[in-house]
Amino acid sequence: MRIRTAGVVAVLGLALAASGCGDNSKDEPAAKDSPKAASGKLVIWADDKRAAALKPFGEKFGQENGVTVEVQAVSKDLQTNFVTASQQGSGPDVVVGAHDWIGNLVQNGAIDPVQLAAEQKSAFNETAVKAVTFNGQVYGVPYATENIxxxxxxxxxxxxxxxxxxxxxxxxxxxxxxxxxxxxxxxxxxxxxxxxxxxxxxxxxxxxxxxxxxxxxxxxxxxxxxxxxxxxxxxxxxxxxxxxxxxxxxxxxxxxxxxxxxxxxxxxxxxxxxxxxxxxxxxxxxxxxxxxxxxxxxxxPFVGVQSFYVAAKGKNKALAQEFVTNYVTKPDLAVALYNAEPRPPALTAAFDQVKGTDPDLAKFSEAGKNGQVLPAxxxxxxxxxxxxxxxxxxxxxxxxxxxxxxxxxxxxxxxx
Structure with a gap:
């Protein structure tokens, strides 16, 4: 497995700052308080293009929360390498990948459900949320959709x-x-x-x-x-x-x-x-x-979704939940990932932001509007x-x- 570090921020030695952008939903609480992590380090795995796009956002999250964030690019067989590393206890805290990994990842005990509030879910394309829902639970935070x-x-x-x-x-x-x-x-x-x-x-x-x-x-x-x-x-x-x-x-x-x-x-x-x-x-x-x-x-056509997952055996699961539920859900990150690889953003606000500059976006979305979610x-x-x-x-x-x-x-x- 070829992994290279795409970005590391300095440890600021501070306690994690409190933050929150969830709602008051009782049955689906969002993470409202930034967790205190034992080692103060968040490790994210993604492929080459996405790792490069995530670097500045990892740095910003680290600076805001007083932690180190390592964004590592895994060039080949990301899903397989993640499952293997998870079983060995050497995997990341967050992994970025396709929604149709979910069945395999859940079966292998490699990912946890994510704690998205109802208000946060409603900010996403409905098909994208459906794609990351497995056995009645939401297992990923979607950021892009794709179809032919x-x-x-x-x-x-x-x-x-x-x-x-x-x-x-x-x-x-x-x-x-x-x-x-x-x-x-x-x-x-x-x-x-x-x-x-x-x-x-x-x-x-x-x-x-x-x-x-x-x-x-x-x-x-x-x-x-x-x-x-x-x-x-x-x-x-x-x-x-x-x-x-x-x-x-x-x-x-x-x-x-x-x-x-x-x-x-x-x-x-x-x-x-x-x-x-x-x-x-x-x-x-x-x-x-x-x-x-x-x-x-x-x-x-099949509709696929790219998503952020929280590793079930990561060393900083609470910090990972904070990152994916209250940081990945911001439009600026979704737009940056779109710019790295132009696939329609799953976050409605981000989609609306970029569609004016990319006429192809609406055409691909139209071609996939009645598509079938790729089975996970x-x-x-x-x-x-x-x-x-x-x-x-x-x-x-x-x-x-x-x-x-x-x-x-x-x-x-x-x-x-």
Missing amino acids: ALIRNTELAPEAPKTIEDLVASGKKLKAEKKASEILCLQSGQNGDAYHIYPLYTSAGGYLFGTAANGDYDPKDLGVGKPESIAAFQKIAKLGEKGDGALKRSITGENSIATFTGKKCAYLVSGPWAIADAKKAGIKYDISPVPGFAGGKEAQ IPAMAAIWDPFGKAEAAVIGGADPTKTVTAAGKTISGQIK
């Missing part, structure tokens, strides 16, 4: 396609005119990509997990292998290499964006992370929802590999019924 959309080269495709069939027809015409070499850049590769194919899978009627009465995903109701999923993959197969040729295994996570910025395809299914490359390449682009199948359901239940870990490989096989021409039925059995066996 259709990004198109407006010089090649002036109008947003209303259906995937319209997109394919437009892409085929561009190929025939030798204005593009690919119909669509939607990454698959040899192992598939469940995340990027999901909007088309849902539009065709497929689902991963059903939901329980309380709205939580139900791992006992597995959709993969059911008739709906087979029908969905039959539609996806028609877009594949033996069909329209819109979906190809040669389009991968490594080349999909580059193929689009190289003007070899007019349509790219990707997220906000692709925009910097499009701008650098001078592509004139627009953003719209991923189109679904004609006569099908709405195409629903532990059973989701069993989905990715078998589902992806089934997708790639079907795109390559394998029989959808046999392939998806087999994938369902594999997933079901892993969940049990």
Whole structure:
């Protein structure tokens, strides 16, 4: 594990100053008093980009509270390294990561619920709060949301396609005119990509997990292998290499964006992370929802949320709660993290602050407004590999019924 310290503030040797920005909610109290930490040090783990953005805020929090704050960048396998370090008692007090880690982290006893007051929760995007809620408890403070959309080269495709069939027809015409070499850049590769194919899978009627009465995903109701999923993959197969040729295994996570910025395809299914490359390449682009199948359901992308977590085995849990509940909830930190990596802020005040300077923000949010929260239940870990490989096989021409039925059995066996 490669960890480097991104910022350390001097210990001021002072008792923690009292502070509070919670409300008087009796059932959901916010942390009202800054805790007294035994060692006076708060350790935060994040990836490289976020660690750099957090540095000045860590320094400010440390100065205000008389503690040392170390923001450490973990470059690879942050979730795995955090769980391992937690079990060994050598982990951080706060970790920053995706909401779909929650099921695994809770299962491993690695994180505690966070103490957000009702008033604080209401300041966030509702979907973001739902994403960090697991088994009825809030386990993280969200700071950004993300989802994929259709990004198109407006010089090649002036109008947003209303259906995937319209997109394919437009892409085929561009190929025939030798204005593009690919119909669509939607990454698959040899192992598939469940995340990027999901909007088309849902539009065709497929689902991963059903939901329980309380709205939580139900791992006992597995959709993969059911008739709906087979029908969905039959539609996806028609877009594949033996069909329209819109979906190809040669389009991968490594080349999909580059193929689009190289003007070899007019349509790219990707997220906000692709925009910097499009701008650098001078592509004139627009953003719209991923189109679904004609006569099908709405195409629903996954909605992911980036969040701050309190380590269950951290040395300064009270100080960590203070940081995530009463400091991370401030708009200036959310805006700084947005500037480090432009994903829509989960905090409404921060979103409103930056949307005027970034027209793409509202378009990505619109594309994800009816999306599905990426399941955070532990059973989701069993989905990715078998589902992806089934997708790639079907795109390559394998029989959808046999392939998806087999994938369902594999997933079901892993969940049990």
